[in-house]
Amino acid sequence: MIQALKELIKYRDLFYMLTLRDIRIRYKQAAMGFLWAIFMPIVAVAAGILIKQAMAAVSGHAVDLLSVVSISVKVLPWTFFISSIRFAVQSLVGNSNLVTKIYFPRAVLPLASVAACLFDLAISVLVLLVILCFVHLGVSIYILWTPLILLFLILFTTGLGLLLAAANLFFRDVKYIVEIILMFGIFFTPVFYDANTMGRLRIFMLLNPMGSILEALNQSIVLKQMPDLHWLTYAGVVSVGMFCVGMLVFHSKEQLFAENI
């Protein structure tokens, strides 16, 4: 694995170029261009607020500002996660001419897909920051946890992306299965609601590493409290583990890609 990482570092220029390519082609020949990167997350947040409104209307509670903010904070990383996985799964198969014709560490392809989505996340986070300044949310010392939580998010996404990209190369069934799971995933992940509202089911919400990551983000940014250290540790272990497993499996199967694609 050390060797695989070393080779990736050697090919970092390629990683950078592929990321740039993935970002560029997404907005080529689109009149609005990069504005889509801002517009899409706003739509996602709006959808979340709408659902919250509907839930509030049914239950009779009023929607408070905090829950709206909490939705925006959680929707953005969730969008990053699903679009990364979607792009990563297709990254090897979609570049089959590269995989069969040219040698380079194949891990750059899914990594670049994730990185391109990370770029989108960065843009939407900037927009969110501006909005948060207007609503005078305020910050606490606990916001310093965010970089670590984001790192877990990235590691988990990357690891899973590598694993699924390799699996999809051998069995195209994987992309359909992933699509189904991602579609239903939003119901089983505390994106539009809080894990706490689920009562005894809370534990299942948090066993999903995405759930515990999103909850930790919510706690440190919106609720201005210490993230739940137990669950954060759990998320960290799972993320690092997922990254290592992803890298190892990907690396061990890399040699078979060209002839099995």
Added chain:
Amino acid sequence: MKNAVEFNGVWKKFKKGEKFDSLRDFIPNFFKNLIHKNENIALNESEFWAVKDVNFTIPKGGVVGVMGPNGAGKSTILKLLSGIMSPTKGKMTINGRLSALIEVTAGFHPELTGRENVYLNGTILGMKSREIDRKFDEIVAFSEVEDFIDTPVKRYSSGMYSRLGFSVAAHMDPEILVVDEVLSVGDIAFQSKCAQKMRELLGSGATILLVSHQISLIQSLCKRVLLLHHGELIKDGPTEEVIPYYQNITFKKNEEDFKHKVKSEQGKVKINQDLLIEISNVVLYGKDLKPKEEFAVGEDFEIKVDYNAKQEIPDPIVIIDIIRSDGVLCCSLN
């Protein structure tokens, strides 16, 4: 001095047909392989050897041509060399920075501009961004697409497309260069420019492996040729010595096809019913008056032509044309 490339008994197995491992077979095998790497190399009925026990070494600075009919395993060997695939069995050693020109435009993305693609393709082929910065003007000038460098390549003509691809690839400075039939792009002027570039590389002391069907190109660039046939290395030696073998193999295939055709048509074809004679058989004899089909250079032979005449012909005139399989008339006897 270490060898640039060494192949020791390299074998490579491929699958035939559309079958792939079903999940039911794959999952147990996957875990079995995790536990102990079993070197199961026996051939299934749906598998075949694309490369069979190939041994060769190329010293640093050597320029070697690789020839063989289609399906001989040339490209597989290059793919093994460049690391795209790994051998089923055997050992390869490579000393030095290797670049493979297997398909130079594979890295292009149609939506990106020429400029963006130069960077993208360059890094895919293993260059550093800074290296490309330095060589960018040179690359563009070589490809002759200066005016369109900021146009998306999907708008390029196919010639411009492959010229730009080749230019990027040609401006790497590898220690070992592996080239697969990519020199035949562009018009004649561009092709001679490519050959010129190859010679420059030769002068720089790079080790080159060149796959090509163009005999003249191999002759002008390589001193040594590896001849492959059905995945086996059947000849390894000086260019002039190996090329006749290559021609022999390729023509033999044509000849067999021809014979097959003749056999299947025999008895069915009536040349022209209005003709007064009908040729029933043609046999070639060696000096010893035995039927023979292969002749050495300078050997005498006899041709026996059987014909049936429908009426008596007092002074028959026989004309024999010998025509090569590619349609060139070699001689005409009267």
